[in-house]
Amino acid sequence: MRTRTILTATIGLMALLAIAATFRPARVSPAGQPILEKPKIMPTENQAPAAEVPQTEEEWRKKLTPEQYHVVREKGTERAFTGKYWNHKEDGVYRCVGCGEPLFDSAAKFDSGCGWPSFYQPVDDGKEVKEEVDDSLFMRRTEVLCRKCNAHLGHVFDDGPNPTGLRYCINSASIDFEKRGAKSGDSGPADPKKP
Ligand SMILES: [Zn+2]
Known part of the structure; x- marks a missing residue:
């Protein structure tokens, strides 16, 4: 009730201030509650990655091999072994082929013997x-997908090891392997003095 009173008062005041037709009242749901507009999420944390994730099927096809596309976008499964x-x-580290x-x-x-790369956990607590x-x-x-780009990765089962x-x-087709230390040009931890 209070919300409605405040809303009515607000609308009345704004109507007085802006008689011009530019004023648009807040959207209201059937239950009478104002619908909050979702804030637009701006890519502040990562500047570059937005462009790395394919946006259209055409871009996906361009980025992936036909087999990778079939697995990642059509939830296919490569043959065992x-x-x-x-x-x-x-x-x-194994990275997503999509993003x-x-x-x-x-x-x-671990060696599961099933013919597909098997892990007992994802990085970063999943x-x-x-x-x-x-x-x-x-x-x-239970299907496993990349959270960032929605690539189909495989499935998770509860018969793994400790x-x-x-x-x-x-699926191997969903991941790309990167040897540890490969990016910095040599092995071992990166020099903390360097950026
Ligand atoms: Zn991804």
């Missing part, structure tokens, strides 16, 4: 991935 990372054991976000670390990779129920193929599975008991079964 055919991807480039199922038996890959180097030390480094380049680091998703999995070789430290959490902040970079999201999970959705997948009822396709006559079974209920410490999580989870098995993130990921």
Whole structure:
């Protein structure tokens, strides 16, 4: 009631101040509550990445190989034991092929024997991935996607090893491996004095 009184008063005052037709009243839901406009999110934290994520299917096709596109955009699955990372054991980080976000670390990779790269956890406590129920193929599975660009990555099962008991079964086609220290040009931690 108070809200409505204030709203009415506000509208009355504004109507007096602006008799011109430029005034637009606040949108109101059927329940009578004003609908708050969602604030526009501006990319302040990361300046560049916005351009890195393909926006149209054409851009996706341009960025990915046909097989990567099929897996990432059409939720396909590469055949077991055919991807480039199922038996890959180097030390480094696996990044999303869509947007380049680091998703999995070789430290959490384990030999599951299933023919796909398997990890017992994503990097950063899973902040970079999201999970959705997948009822396709006559079974209920949990799909794993990149949170940033929505790329289909694979599925997560609860038959993994300790410490999580989870098995993130990921398509090689969805990830790109980056050897640890490769970007700085040499191995070892980066010099803290350098930017
Ligand atoms: Zn991504």
